[in-house]
Amino acid sequence: MPKRRVAPYRIGQIIGTVVLNAYILAYIQGKIIYSGFLKSIPEPVLNCYGGPLSVFACPLGSFQQIFGQQGLAFYLRIPWVIIGLVVIIGAFVGRTPCAWVCPFGLWQDLLYKIKVGPQAKGKRWLTFSVIGLIGLVVVALLVVFVKVNLFKALLFGWLPFIVLCLFGALKGKMNLPGRWFLSGTLVGIGLGLFVGWKHDINLGIASGVVALTLFSLASSKVTLLLAVPTGFVISLFGRGVQLGPFAGAELGMLFAIFAFLVVMVFDQWLKISLPATGLKYLFLLLVAGLVAFFTGEPWFCKLCPQGTLEAGIPLVLWDPVQGLRALVSWLFYLKVGILLFVIWAAMLIKRPFCRIVCPIGAVYSIFNRVSLLRLKLNRESCTRCQVCRRVCPTDIEPYEEPNQTDCIRCFECVWKCPRSSLKITLGG
Amino acid sequence: MRKVLVILLVLLGVVAIAFGIKLGMLLVIRGFAGQI
Numbered sequence: 001m002p003k004r005r006v007a008p009y010r011i012g013q014i015i016g017t018v019v020l021n022a023y024i025l026a027y028i029q030g031k032i033i034y035s036g037f038l039k040s041i042p043e044p045v046l047n048c049y050g051g052p053l054s055v056f057a058c059p060l061g062s063f064q065q066i067f068g069q070q071g072l073a074f075y076l077r078i079p080w081v082i083i084g085l086v087v088i089i090g091a092f093v094g095r096t097p098c099a100w101v102c103p104f105g106l107w108q109d110l111l112y113k114i115k116v117g118p119q120a121k122g123k124r125w126l127t128f129s130v131i132g133l134i135g136l137v138v139v140a141l142l143v144v145f146v147k148v149n150l151f152k153a154l155l156f157g158w159l160p161f162i163v164l165c166l167f168g169a170l171k172g173k174m175n176l177p178g179r180w181f182l183s184g185t186l187v188g189i190g191l192g193l194f195v196g197w198k199h200d201i202n203l204g205i206a207s208g209v210v211a212l213t214l215f216s217l218a219s220s221k222v223t224l225l226l227a228v229p230t231g232f233v234i235s236l237f238g239r240g241v242q243l244g245p246f247a248g249a250e251l252g253m254l255f256a257i258f259a260f261l262v263v264m265v266f267d268q269w270l271k272i273s274l275p276a277t278g279l280k281y282l283f284l285l286l287v288a289g290l291v292a293f294f295t296g297e298p299w300f301c302k303l304c305p306q307g308t309l310e311a312g313i314p315l316v317l318w319d320p321v322q323g324l325r326a327l328v329s330w331l332f333y334l335k336v337g338i339l340l341f342v343i344w345a346a347m348l349i350k351r352p353f354c355r356i357v358c359p360i361g362a363v364y365s366i367f368n369r370v371s372l373l374r375l376k377l378n379r380e381s382c383t384r385c386q387v388c389r390r391v392c393p394t395d396i397e398p399y400e401e402p403n404q405t406d407c408i409r410c411f412e413c414v415w416k417c418p419r420s421s422l423k424i425t426l427g428g
Numbered sequence: 429m430r431k432v433l434v435i436l437l438v439l440l441g442v443v444a445i446a447f448g449i450k451l452g453m454l455l456v457i458r459g460f461a462g463q464i
Contacts, residue, residue: 033460050461061461066453080448088441091434302462311463327464335463372434427431 009099009410016101021053032320042082044089045102046360051310060360064288064298090367098354098361099410104306105354109393111346117172128169132162145317146325164344174348176355177217179273183266184223187259188212191227194255198238205299206334209287216279220267224259231255277355277406284359305339350395355406365405372427375402382421388413
């Protein structure tokens, strides 16, 4: 049996995860969050600065904090230090930190190693049962520590997750959805605005972000099937606002017409769709950019699954100041739901968050084509055997274009290529 | 050509960091980042 080799980038990921989350004094000294000098230095990857173990500042969180400062001159709201740091790193190495440092990349890589689906044979049901039991333990923790209603936690948390996992056990590993449908994005944004108008601006932003993510990746039928009834329900509750002579259920009717027209125009008539991996640029510009700028709130952080994993859940379970649990509201449950969804997706698809959502990856990916550190393909010796694609953590095809935007420079394709057709170069 | 572009980008980055520090933008983050 051939000896299994630990991928070098995995060692980098583990070191990165430990170094970025090394503040064990939080537990020893009873402090909640480290707030010394190192917290002013941005790290190169997504790692929540609100976590009790975190040492450095998350560049995305800091970006939103600075960009969202209200009442200052515009040039003072531009996060110069973070932009400078990301430009320098990107110019030298492109997306390399995503592979070699990022803790959330590590979690996703490990989740993808879980054997699911028909290929896993009998083991898939063992895996399914273990996940179900872990889910029950999490529910028990929430019930005991956060006083969540047991029935609601089972019905709205554990059950949907188990149904998704059952789907995974039957279907197995999948490819990322290929296309990003602009119609879904617009319907999602419309739904968010509708919720914000009828109910509450925070609920509107949160539901809008979730809806635009799901609808952008779904087919137009799924979008209409989900959006139209949701629009009707929204229109029946909340503030009694009016649009001209329309109110109540009539507003639901107007939303249904809007959704139908958008889908017809953008999907059926103009047929506009983009690669799904381009969605992360929308998250960068819209959620981490515009929403943070106008609301002054770090809305990407508020919904970030990495933040929930490293900060939200540990802080609520630990509750060092005996009062954090009282702050738990609908947003916390939504965040846990998003985290569960990302965990489920990462078991079936290679790095879904990095490829579709991560705004930091989006910025680095722009530099991939110009960075000093890059890959070089010898097209004459390459037989397109697809070994490189199989070992690639982001499922790209290096034999088509080795320096494409989603290459995270883990170099596994270089080391595993049977004909040594790929090489690491500096500026070549 | 690529090396020139990289040098320009790095210079741009250094200038941006220096400008940011001069503006006092090395702020210490002390929040929960909206995690609860």
